[in-house]
Amino acid sequence: MKKNAFYAQSGGVTSVINASASAVILEAKKSSKIGKVYAGKNGILGALREELIDTSKESKAFIESLKFRPGGVFGSCRYKLKSIEENLKEYERLIEVFKAHNIGYFFYNGGNDSADTALKISQISNKLGYPLQCIAIPKTVDNDLAVTDSCPGFGSVAKYVVTSTIEAALDVESMHESSTKVFILEVMGRHAGWITGASCLAQDSHPGAPHIILLPEVTFNQKKFLNKVKETVQKQGFCVIVASEGIKNSKGKFIAESDSKDAFGHSQLGGVAPRLSDLINTKLNLKNHWAVADYLQRSASHLSSGIDRAHAYEVGKKAVQFALQGLNGVMPIIKRKSSLPYKWEVVAAPLTKIANVEKKLPAGFISKDGMGMTKKARGYFQPLIEGKLPEIKNTQYKAGKMEMVTKKLHAWR
Amino acid sequence: MKKNAFYAQSGGVTSVINASASAVILEAKKSSKIGKVYAGKNGILGALREELIDTSKESKAFIESLKFRPGGVFGSCRYKLKSIEENLKEYERLIEVFKAHNIGYFFYNGGNDSADTALKISQISNKLGYPLQCIAIPKTVDNDLAVTDSCPGFGSVAKYVVTSTIEAALDVESMHESSTKVFILEVMGRHAGWITGASCLAQDSHPGAPHIILLPEVTFNQKKFLNKVKETVQKQGFCVIVASEGIKNSKGKFIAESDSKDAFGHSQLGGVAPRLSDLINTKLNLKNHWAVADYLQRSASHLSSGIDRAHAYEVGKKAVQFALQGLNGVMPIIKRKSSLPYKWEVVAAPLTKIANVEKKLPAGFISKDGMGMTKKARGYFQPLIEGKLPEIKNTQYKAGKMEMVTKKLHAWR
Numbered sequence: 001m002k003k004n005a006f007y008a009q010s011g012g013v014t015s016v017i018n019a020s021a022s023a024v025i026l027e028a029k030k031s032s033k034i035g036k037v038y039a040g041k042n043g044i045l046g047a048l049r050e051e052l053i054d055t056s057k058e059s060k061a062f063i064e065s066l067k068f069r070p071g072g073v074f075g076s077c078r079y080k081l082k083s084i085e086e087n088l089k090e091y092e093r094l095i096e097v098f099k100a101h102n103i104g105y106f107f108y109n110g111g112n113d114s115a116d117t118a119l120k121i122s123q124i125s126n127k128l129g130y131p132l133q134c135i136a137i138p139k140t141v142d143n144d145l146a147v148t149d150s151c152p153g154f155g156s157v158a159k160y161v162v163t164s165t166i167e168a169a170l171d172v173e174s175m176h177e178s179s180t181k182v183f184i185l186e187v188m189g190r191h192a193g194w195i196t197g198a199s200c201l202a203q204d205s206h207p208g209a210p211h212i213i214l215l216p217e218v219t220f221n222q223k224k225f226l227n228k229v230k231e232t233v234q235k236q237g238f239c240v241i242v243a244s245e246g247i248k249n250s251k252g253k254f255i256a257e258s259d260s261k262d263a264f265g266h267s268q269l270g271g272v273a274p275r276l277s278d279l280i281n282t283k284l285n286l287k288n289h290w291a292v293a294d295y296l297q298r299s300a301s302h303l304s305s306g307i308d309r310a311h312a313y314e315v316g317k318k319a320v321q322f323a324l325q326g327l328n329g330v331m332p333i334i335k336r337k338s339s340l341p342y343k344w345e346v347v348a349a350p351l352t353k354i355a356n357v358e359k360k361l362p363a364g365f366i367s368k369d370g371m372g373m374t375k376k377a378r379g380y381f382q383p384l385i386e387g388k389l390p391e392i393k394n395t396q397y398k399a400g401k402m403e404m405v406t407k408k409l410h411a412w413r
Numbered sequence: 414m415k416k417n418a419f420y421a422q423s424g425g426v427t428s429v430i431n432a433s434a435s436a437v438i439l440e441a442k443k444s445s446k447i448g449k450v451y452a453g454k455n456g457i458l459g460a461l462r463e464e465l466i467d468t469s470k471e472s473k474a475f476i477e478s479l480k481f482r483p484g485g486v487f488g489s490c491r492y493k494l495k496s497i498e499e500n501l502k503e504y505e506r507l508i509e510v511f512k513a514h515n516i517g518y519f520f521y522n523g524g525n526d527s528a529d530t531a532l533k534i535s536q537i538s539n540k541l542g543y544p545l546q547c548i549a550i551p552k553t554v555d556n557d558l559a560v561t562d563s564c565p566g567f568g569s570v571a572k573y574v575v576t577s578t579i580e581a582a583l584d585v586e587s588m589h590e591s592s593t594k595v596f597i598l599e600v601m602g603r604h605a606g607w608i609t610g611a612s613c614l615a616q617d618s619h620p621g622a623p624h625i626i627l628l629p630e631v632t633f634n635q636k637k638f639l640n641k642v643k644e645t646v647q648k649q650g651f652c653v654i655v656a657s658e659g660i661k662n663s664k665g666k667f668i669a670e671s672d673s674k675d676a677f678g679h680s681q682l683g684g685v686a687p688r689l690s691d692l693i694n695t696k697l698n699l700k701n702h703w704a705v706a707d708y709l710q711r712s713a714s715h716l717s718s719g720i721d722r723a724h725a726y727e728v729g730k731k732a733v734q735f736a737l738q739g740l741n742g743v744m745p746i747i748k749r750k751s752s753l754p755y756k757w758e759v760v761a762a763p764l765t766k767i768a769n770v771e772k773k774l775p776a777g778f779i780s781k782d783g784m785g786m787t788k789k790a791r792g793y794f795q796p797l798i799e800g801k802l803p804e805i806k807n808t809q810y811k812a813g814k815m816e817m818v819t820k821k822l823h824a825w826r
Contacts, residue, residue, distance in 0.1 A: 012588070
């Protein structure tokens with residue numbers, strides 16, 4: 001008997017998460033076992049509120065175009081379900097909605113929190129006597145999921161950071177004689193330094209930047225940092241720094257949240273780059289510029305990595321195939337078969353090994369002085385930023401129809 | 414008799430200034446009147462210090478590759494020559510260097526300061542009995558040169574800002590239900606709002622951002638601004654703001670330099686975006702994110718506008734042609750013949766009309782409430798971001814040979 005599928009996006013979006021959505025919808029269409037694909041409006045909140053988008057109402061061209069569309073087209077959310085003990089009602093509500101709409105497949109596109117949610121839902125659905133195939137689809141720019149070699153979303157942000165570092169470094173190189181000597185680029189990755197670390201690939205291009213890489217895995221040492229800035233400016237004439245938003249001092253406090261207050265007594269807002277800039281001004285008196293890429297880095301579809309997009313598409317496709325094969329409580333993950341040439345495949349991994357686990361940069365990736373990366377790291381990162389750039393004729397996007405399925409239940413809450 | 418040419422880059426670089434350099438070198442090569450093209454190492458400082466790069470030693474492939482290379486490949490500088498009355502010696506030194514190296518053509522690639530310098534040098538060279546063809550080649554991301562319809566460098570930064578605004582807006586749209594409600598992008602243009610204003614083109618794409626555009630030409634009104642943010646979030650669910658680094662309060666003070674101090678009593682560093690973010694936190698308590706693009710926007714060759722690159726190349730080529738025609742004290746400028754379809758040509762304009770003049774956004778480009786742009790503005794901006802993206806296979810760049818011409822004179826200073 002045909003069952004419908006539910007697909008939801010979770011947490012911070014990436015420039016390729018919609019490629020996974022596109023794959024789920026197109027692959028499900030091929031199967032006679034799956035009826036419609038309903039997308040949660042604003043992620044799992046859409047299921048709780050019974051706000052289901054009927055993706056079958058969208059044109060094929062629109063679904064195809066999702067491969068190249070940034071953001072989360074159906075809406076994502078930051079909403080973590082509590083444990084079953086704490087809030088059984090939430091889980092019961094989900095099952096009630098799934099039952100009301102004949103949903104037999106649950107695809108949850110997110111990070112390790114979402115893997116945990118998918119796992120819990122697969123467990124509770126069995127207990128409540130409403131069997132559901134639960135598949136988590138990996139997505140995170142942070143690249144911090146366990147078991148998988150890399151995470152869809154990461155390769156593209158890495159490519160953005162590498163490209164931007166090279167371009168800005170050429171700019172600074174040309175101005176340093178009489179103007180800016182130091183440039184700081186702040187990038188994402190609060191707890192793991194994957195994004196920051198990937199910037200090492202920019203060193204293959206002239207002028208060999210970044211000279212300093214500041215990782216959240218390495219305690220920020222102000223003295224060592226300032227010495228290296230000074231030395232680099234003396235030797236090269238200029239210095240380019242890529243810093244993670246999550247670097248911490250020896251007390252374990254985020255640099256971006258350290259002591260300085262504004263005139264009103266408010267703690268200054270985040271921003272590692274302006275702090276480092278202030279430090280360089282005060283202690284070294286070197287003219288510097290800084291950039292904070294923020295959402296630009298994770299939404300830059302125009303610069304997304306072809307390999308990353310292929311990963312994102314393939315995990316979506318395989319998620320449907322695994323569900324049809326009867327798998328449950330798994331995630332399609334990327335297995336690297338070789339780096340040079342880059343070969344990979346997508347296989348199923350149990351969610352129990354992925355849920356709530358955070359993978360940091362391996363020690364072997366970080367150089368001795370803690371401010372650079374090793375050859376091993378470069379070998380890991382390089383293939384992930386490769387592949388064809390998207391063929392976007394112009395960067396204009398259209399709205400979808402976003403037609404809602406008629407509600408059958410009482411309102412939630 | 415053959416004369417050599419001197420080419421120098423001046424001021425802040427752009428993602429297409431090297432396209433102009435490429436054009437000058439390749440066009441000069443075609444002429445039997447021009448010997449070698451020497452490039453100033455670090456701009457005009459290279460002439461003063463007699464540090465001349467012999468561009469004839471570079472491979473043709475390298476010179477061709479400059480069309481797509483960000484930064485200023487020969488080095489630029491922030492160095493303004495004083496008036497002839499104040500520092501005649503500097504001008505005499507330049508003429509001395511030009512004489513020593515048989516330089517008969519002076520190409521100065523910069524903004525309105527550089528136009529002024531080129532004009533002065535053309536005047537003094539006549540007085541000192543060493544005739545020189547002085548041609549200024551337009552370049553500035555700020556788009557603030559008089560007479561020319563647009564400035565090479567501007568279209569590319571405009572394209573970067575439009576693309577980034579669209580992409581970030583799709584990101585925020587997908588997260589706003591349970592997370593970020595307001596996103597602020599800070600862009601360049603301290604005195605003129607061309608870059609900021611161009612972001613209006615992003616409104617043609619879903620989701621119609623930016624909702625608020627803050628221009629340096631319009632006094633920042635905190636109350637009106639906060640009201641519009643609040644209203645937009647109420648109506649749309651989220652609000653995207655593009656702000657110029659140069660917005661000022663009613664006392665004429667830069668917002669980025671306003672009163673707040675850090676714990677050490679230092680004035681906080683620039684950054685309009687973090688200030689606006691702080692304001693939105695404090696007064697509206699809305700979760701927000703901000704990005705400061707800084708050098709990324711003006712070095713993003715990977716996203717440069719095809720039309721802009723064509724402009725940059727053509728003004729370089731015409732500069733050489735004008736010099737060979739015997740013109741002096743002129744700038745090749747872009748004349749728009751029609752907007753739809755976009756047609757343009759490059760003609761000569763006297764430097765006297767360009768030197769030291771700053772062109773601001775026309776009042777007719779700014780919407781009634783001062784926080785948006787008019788249809789007329791859109792008609793102006795649209796063609797400038799069009800054209801083919803560069804064909805960059807990978808974004809790695811090589812070093813040039815940068816072989817220096819043997820010095821003939823005593824050291825400068």
